Amino acid sequence: MAMRMLAYGVSADVVDDYVRIGESTAVECLKKFVSTICTIFEGKYLRKPNSNYVQRSLQMDEARGFPGMMGSIDCMHWQWKNCPKAWKGIFMSGHKGVATIILEAVASSDLWI
Template identity: 45%
Template sequence: MTHANLMNNYFNPNSVYTKENFRHRFWMMHHVFERLLRDVQQKVTVAIRMMPYSSPVDSMDETQGMSESTCLDTLEQFCDIIIQVYKDEYLREPNQEDLNRLLRKDEDRGFSGMMGSLDYMHWDWKNCPTGWQ
């Protein structure tokens, strides 16, 4: 909601505030903020693309125009920020309610007693490549 208000107040054609108001309140020119916003969005896009697809860093150079070192630095900074923002909600030890919910889910899927087994490797994978068994 805060982001929507900011965009509505300063960046829409019929904005509530002028560019001069923006400069006075944020101590930077309107176009500088827009450039920072675009650059940050690009870096977040690079980090998010690299994680799920294990995209090689050099492919980001071709598609996003960022060097390998910048991509790696961006990914590291992104991960650090995500940890700081979400650690209290998601990166905590499970409480009893969480454990009960997870155990029920595992049981419903046919994996009772799986809590504590980090990799679930003790159940049979009939189609698993032999090298992984």
């Protein structure tokens, strides 16, 4: 249920019919899921940058020809196979003629997000 809410961007009252749980339970499950993901990955990938990391990152990116850059944006089109028909016009942006969602992330060369 939490993955469905995050992947499709739907509210808790939409998934309560699908999963047959109450809206407040769905919201609570989503909060616990996100909290757990943060707990697992924060030490390596979701940490706040310290001054040493910022300096090292700026130096690495400047050596690559990008002075002042802290990371880069990566985007990809993810095909939405089960996109509702009513939404197809919104999510069919001309990419291969299928409904897609654009996933974006800012990351550095060592996968710091």
